[in-house]
Amino acid sequence: MPTIPKWMGDIMESTFSNKFRSVTITHIECLSTELKKIRFKGDLSSVKFQAGQAVVFRIDGRNYRHYTPSFWDSEAGICDIVFHLHGNGPGQLFISKLKEGDHLRMGLPSGYNLYKRDSKYHFFFGDETTLGLFQSLKNLINTEDKHYIGVLELDAGSLHAPGQLGLMLDVVPKAETKALHAIRFLDELEEELWELWKTGVFYLMGNARSIQVFRNALKQRGISSKNIVTQPYWVEGKAGL
Numbered sequence: 001m002p003t004i005p006k007w008m009g010d011i012m013e014s015t016f017s018n019k020f021r022s023v024t025i026t027h028i029e030c031l032s033t034e035l036k037k038i039r040f041k042g043d044l045s046s047v048k049f050q051a052g053q054a055v056v057f058r059i060d061g062r063n064y065r066h067y068t069p070s071f072w073d074s075e076a077g078i079c080d081i082v083f084h085l086h087g088n089g090p091g092q093l094f095i096s097k098l099k100e101g102d103h104l105r106m107g108l109p110s111g112y113n114l115y116k117r118d119s120k121y122h123f124f125f126g127d128e129t130t131l132g133l134f135q136s137l138k139n140l141i142n143t144e145d146k147h148y149i150g151v152l153e154l155d156a157g158s159l160h161a162p163g164q165l166g167l168m169l170d171v172v173p174k175a176e177t178k179a180l181h182a183i184r185f186l187d188e189l190e191e192e193l194w195e196l197w198k199t200g201v202f203y204l205m206g207n208a209r210s211i212q213v214f215r216n217a218l219k220q221r222g223i224s225s226k227n228i229v230t231q232p233y234w235v236e237g238k239a240g241l
């Protein structure tokens with residue numbers, strides 16, 4: 001529901017008021033000029049959150065945008081989200097203006113649990129929009145005897161962000177040809193490492209075209225579709241997926 005008529009949004013929020021919660025911004029951390037991590041606090045009691053689920057914000061009368069919590073604690077009433085301020089769109093403009101102490105309504109998490117618990121090896125591929133998801137997956141992986149590696153396509157200004165979030169991932173610059181450097185990364189992995197990770201699960205998130213190209217590269221290298229999890233978060237020229 002990225003865009004709907006204002007009257008419909010108003011009705012939806014009052015009819016399904018139990019699907020929204022009031023939250024207050026308690027902390028904003030600038031990870032780079034394009035990345036903000038924001039902590040929201042509110043009554044999140046009895047809300048169940050699973051890695052990969054997204055919340056929704058009404059960013060103006062007609063538009064909603066999805067974002068993925070990087071951390072969720074229902075009991076403490078805390079939720080963190082990493083936002084990409086990509087410079088083009090009402091969602092990122094709305095987020096860029098938020099200040100500590102602001103109050104807003106947040107649509108509760110929906111979507112699938114993406115974490116494939118049975119797998120020992122987890123491979124992440126994405127961009128700035130997927131940092132939050134990968135942080136929440138990493139937290140789960142670290143509590144179990146599991147392992148992750150991965151590669152992110154990032155703008156030059158955000159190359160340090162994964163490290164700041166405690167994510168041990170490789171980073172490559174975005175290129176005109178989607179996933180170009182990320183596929184090179186794959187090909188340069190040590191053989192022993194690839195032997196392990198090719199038995200694992202691959203999470204391809206973020207830009208729809210990068211996902212498509214990287215997925216094809218994985219399939220050409222013998223990875224079965226059933227071990228590839230994909231979720232596009234945005235695509236060039238299309239508003240609010």
Ligand SMILES: Cc1cc2nc3c(=O)[nH]c(=O)nc-3n(C[C@H](O)[C@H](O)[C@H](O)COP(=O)(O)OP(=O)(O)OC[C@H]3O[C@@H](n4cnc5c(N)ncnc54)[C@H](O)[C@@H]3O)c2cc1C
Pocket residue numbers: 054065066067068069081082083084085086088089090091092093128129130132133232233234235236237238239240241
């Ligand atoms: C399930 C789900 C979870 C998501 N989680 C997150 C998250 O945790 N953090 C996050 O930052 N985003 C996340 N996104 C992506 C975010 O919702 C989109 O980037 C959304 O398009 C932003 O809205 P906007 O109004 O800023 O831009 P829009 O109005 O939607 O788009 C305007 C233009 O900007 C382009 N654009 C959109 N996003 C980007 C981008 N990231 N980089 C470059 N160009 C872009 C569009 O292609 C379009 O041409 C998620 C999306 C989904 C579907």
